[in-house]
Amino acid sequence: MPLASRAELSSFLEDVEKRAFKQAVYALRNEEAALDAVQDAMLKLSASYGDRPCDEFPMLFQRILRNVIYDAMRRRKVRNTWVSLFSALTGADDPDADPLEMLGAGTDPDGRDTPHGRLEQARTLQVIEREIARLPARQREAFLMRYWEEMDIAETAAAMGCSEGSVKTHCSRATQTLAAALKARGVEL
Amino acid sequence: MNEVVVGRRIAMRLSASARELDPVVVEHLRAARARALERQRPQGWLAVLATGVGALGAGFALTPATRSAVMAGLILAVFFAGNQWVSDSRQSEILQVDAALLMDDLPIDAYLDPDFKTWLLQGSRS
Numbered sequence: 063m064p065l066a067s068r069a070e071l072s073s074f075l076e077d078v079e080k081r082a083f084k085q086a087v088y089a090l091r092n093e094e095a096a097l098d099a100v101q102d103a104m105l106k107l108s109a110s111y112g113d114r115p116c117d118e119f120p121m122l123f124q125r126i127l128r129n130v131i132y133d134a135m136r137r138r139k140v141r142n143t144w145v146s147l148f149s150a151l152t153g154a155d156d157p158d159a160d161p162l163e164m165l166g167a168g169t170d171p172d173g174r175d176t177p178h179g180r181l182e183q184a185r186t187l188q189v190i191e192r193e194i195a196r197l198p199a200r201q202r203e204a205f206l207m208r209y210w211e212e213m214d215i216a217e218t219a220a221a222m223g224c225s226e227g228s229v230k231t232h233c234s235r236a237t238q239t240l241a242a243a244l245k246a247r248g249v250e251l
Numbered sequence: 252m253n254e255v256v257v258g259r260r261i262a263m264r265l266s267a268s269a270r271e272l273d274p275v276v277v278e279h280l281r282a283a284r285a286r287a288l289e290r291q292r293p294q295g296w297l298a299v300l301a302t303g304v305g306a307l308g309a310g311f312a313l314t315p316a317t318r319s320a321v322m323a324g325l326i327l328a329v330f331f332a333g334n335q336w337v338s339d340s341r342q343s344e345i346l347q348v349d350a351a352l353l354m355d356d357l358p359i360d361a362y363l364d365p366d367f368k369t370w371l372l373q374g375s376r377s
Contacts, residue, residue, distance in 0.1 A: 072288055079280045080269040093276065101283035105290060112291035187268045190261060209258035210265055237254045240261060251260040 066116045074119045075104055078211075082127055085206055088195040089131045090138075099134050103127040124207055124221040186249050193243045197236050200224075204232035205240075 066074075079100060086096035103126045111122050194202060200222070207218040208229070219226045244251065272280075 068288060068291055071291055072284065075284045075287060079284060080272055080277070081266070083272065083276065083280060084265065084269050097276065097279050097283070100280065101286070104283055104287035108287040109290040109292055183267075187264055190264050191268060194261075194265075205258065206265075209255075209262040212262075233258070234254055237257050237261075241257050251257060251264070 066112065066114060066119065070116045071108060071112055071119070074116065074123075075107075078120070078123060079104070081206075081210060082123070084191075085127065085210075086131055088191065088202060088206075089199065090134055091195060095134055095138070099127065099130045102130045106130070120211060120213055121217045121221045124211065124213065124218075125223075128203060128221065189244065189247050189249050190240075193240050196243075197239060200228075201232045201236035201239070204229050205236035208233050 082100045082103065083096055086099040087093060090096050090099065103123060106126045107119070107123050111118070114122065194205070197205065203222055204218060207213045207221060208215070213221065215226045215229050218229045222229065241251075
């Protein structure tokens, strides 16, 4: 199998980077953290597997991205534990916190503002993205790899480190949950 | 609608969303990609050779077994070409010595004759 050239690696990264960023945003709900995760994943793929055949890139990249996202989640969990512990000890709230900003963050987990009068398509997109972000992590990963990255069941199973049967189950549940949630919100696909 | 159709339609919407990313984010991603490419794992000479043979094999639709045979043939060809080059170099040196001897009008047997050496010594004394 031919090994990847620099141009082929570049082409793969260019093709996948935006989707990878959105995947990271759905999982981490923070654009900066998502950018860091994608950058980290790209560096690791290039430095460790840059000479592998192109066909292996999608599976390898998804596996790396998944691990990077989980690492970021673990770090954030530890940091949040310390912050909440410190806040409980000091008993002080942030004096600069704006309640309106907090309300906004609660209604828009992606941190994106939607101007009034935006097209219906944009609203639909936002609803879909929100519902995807709400899916359990494993279901979301399986769904995005299968239908967005167009990886087959075997590749998805290899990237997720689980059986092909589990991939099918996760995908099926994710699709049913999304379809039901979108229908309840009046979104037609 | 079945599962696959729903999945594909949602994916289409998501692709539209990914195309409309903030230009600042797009620029960050481009820079990250450039940094990643700078660190691409270099290919060793064996990998490069394998790539070349692989490309050759792909070009001529060779089977893996045939590809291995082509690679072995290439290695043998390099060996024999090196051997031929060394042989040619030696032959060229011998030709140069021969030419020098001919230009001096000196028979080659003169250097092998013990009396010739004695004659040279006597000549230098006188």
